Amino acid sequence: MIRQLIDRIQKTNAPVCVGLDPMLSYIPDHVTEKAFHELGETLEGAAEAIWQFNKEIVDHVYDLIPSVKPQIAMYEQFGIEGLKVYDRTVKYCQEKGLIVIGDAKRGDIGSTSAAYAMAHIGKVKVGSKILTAFHTDFLTVNPYLGTDGIAPFVDVCKEEDKGLFVLVKTSNPSSGEFQDRLIDGAPLYEHVAKKVVEWGADCMDGTYSNIGAVVGATYPEMSAVLRKLMPNTYFLVPGYGAQGGTAEDLKPCFNKDGLGAIVNSSRGIIAAYKQDAYKKFGPEHFGEASRQAVIDMVSDINRVL
């Protein structure tokens, strides 16, 4: 799976990923009004607004990028109706040739992680039938429970040629509270990084492993250390743009081959039309604003590579 991702990154010359994390406040009024008019101010109405918003953005950017990362929480907040649109968005993006990273940060004890793995990247047996539930290409997972909480995901990656991004060093302000604490002289995130390398050693797909790591753009010195510790691990890098990470901050996430990282931007792309730089497009043309924001993001990143 990581080979497919790299292939598309090289074809598009865009090591980026658009975070489809729609908040209702990002969606232009004409879209929500139409959805509410049809379905009321209901969970269904909200879900429909999100779907129309997502579709317009995907239609405007899919040819420029290798992948998208829908954040499942933004759909889960609208319950079943929201999750239907998550599923619909995943499938639509895959039809458009995009690699889909399900941002779910799941993780639990072994038997439960196995259920999550089936839910999101694997298959589930029902009687004599083998079915799929949600079905993304990659999934983000949380390592707090250790190896037996991650192993079931890794097993499914091997069987189904899927991939993971394990949280190592996250982009949020208080990520250091536990992740940076020193254990035998090295921060916790380095210990997690070593485990990620171990978990991924058996999942190589070309030069890189299908088991990747989440490494926030907001802590570039730490990214540099992690890049050395995990030479064959792909990094999913959140935190660029709206969260404060700059293109310069991203540099240490990449290897000398220009590969090794895929940078996510959510708000900066999907709510571009609200930014001064893209206001000229107007809310009616929010898809075009997102397209321009992707073009600008790609050139900003390629400038430093």
Next chain:
Amino acid sequence: MIRQLIDRIQKTNAPVCVGLDPMLSYIPDHVTEKAFHELGETLEGAAEAIWQFNKEIVDHVYDLIPSVKPQIAMYEQFGIEGLKVYDRTVKYCQEKGLIVIGDAKRGDIGSTSAAYAMAHIGKVKVGSKILTAFHTDFLTVNPYLGTDGIAPFVDVCKEEDKGLFVLVKTSNPSSGEFQDRLIDGAPLYEHVAKKVVEWGADCMDGTYSNIGAVVGATYPEMSAVLRKLMPNTYFLVPGYGAQGGTAEDLKPCFNKDGLGAIVNSSRGIIAAYKQDAYKKFGPEHFGEASRQAVIDMVSDINRVL
């Protein structure tokens, strides 16, 4: 919310929680066959089997216990259809007077945790309406991202009188891989415990805080330390029974007032009819087997308190 839970624990004299974590392999053939006959070997058929299974168990145990803990992963693996049954199960249990602990172990950066909090214990604004998505009384959450990943959940607990159980020391075999590593002379789980106390200080609801902790039954020496570190924190204790924890192991999780912990059992209760001790009930009477297993669990635990 914790006061309501304690109240029901005292009324039932049962500091226990039944884990509604249905795997298809736990469900008696006559239940799955009926569901597959009606709806096919489909996600819908699987979901229907789970619903019938859950309902029968809840109907047989609801008067004996204060609460249930559905593990959302077991529903998520059947996609939208599975999640509909999660929602239906939550609502049914609440109608039966049970407190519902959503075992979802969510956690992310602030804005995303806020969406998860709305999804599971809060409310979501859609236009001028305030709606609910999933709606449990407590939620389990993962602390790896630190304070800003937990704060949005805590805020919702304050607004809505809901509760959390934050993963501190989990029951699985490799939980020690990161959780037990020493930081300034104390294991990571103790540092997390201190933060849980901090997060919960502002959420007191009587003697205990609405912000609880997950502390596995399988490591009793560690439970004893955590009990002292977190005197006003309720523990949700997984790992009893099928995972290896005994009643004696549970003792250190409780305070001298006989309160402070609620012990979960999933497989041991819901698949009781498969155990030698309850085989006499037969698969047709699996609900009665579960009822007897609850009675036995309660007396086993009360014996050591």
